[in-house]
Amino acid sequence: MAILVVNQGADWTKELYQATFDRAIPDRAYPPSGLIAHFAAPGEAGGWQVIDVWESEDAFRRFLEGTVKPAAQALGAPPFESKVVEVYNSLMP
Numbered sequence: 001m002a003i004l005v006v007n008q009g010a011d012w013t014k015e016l017y018q019a020t021f022d023r024a025i026p027d028r029a030y031p032p033s034g035l036i037a038h039f040a041a042p043g044e045a046g047g048w049q050v051i052d053v054w055e056s057e058d059a060f061r062r063f064l065e066g067t068v069k070p071a072a073q074a075l076g077a078p079p080f081e082s083k084v085v086e087v088y089n090s091l092m093p
Contacts, residue, residue, distance in 0.1 A: 001086050001087070002036065002053055002054065002055060002056075003057050003084050003085065003086055003087060004053055004084070004087050005050075005052045005053075005054060005082055005083070006049065006050075006051050006082070006083045007049060007050040007080050008043055008047065008049045008081050008083075009048050009049070009077075009078060009079070010043070010045070010046060010078075011047060012047050012077065012078065012080060014042070014048060016048070016077055017048045020071050020072050020077060021040070023074065023075070024067045024068050024071045032059075032063045032067065033059060034059025034063070035053075035054055035055075035063070036052075036054060036055060037053040037092070038050070038051075038052050039051045053090070057084055
């Protein structure tokens with residue numbers, strides 16, 4: 001079952017997001033296994049948010065723990081919160 005992940009970092013900036021993204025996915029031609037879609041934007045209350053759709057929670061957790069968190073820690077990034085829900089419906093024309 002596909003999942004929707006909302007990552008929110010109150011103290012994150014566009015520049016910190018981009019530096020982490022560049023470390024985690026150095027070549028966009030080779031996205032992480034299981035990633036369906038990725039979106040990033042400023043958060044409504046400040047900070048930065050990333051919204052992803054993944055094939056499974058296992059695929060997301062592997063990428064988060066094995067790639068994203070080490071990349072963010074190497075940059076001295078503050079923590080962020082991740083919320084995961086199952087996708088009920090989608091439309092990608």
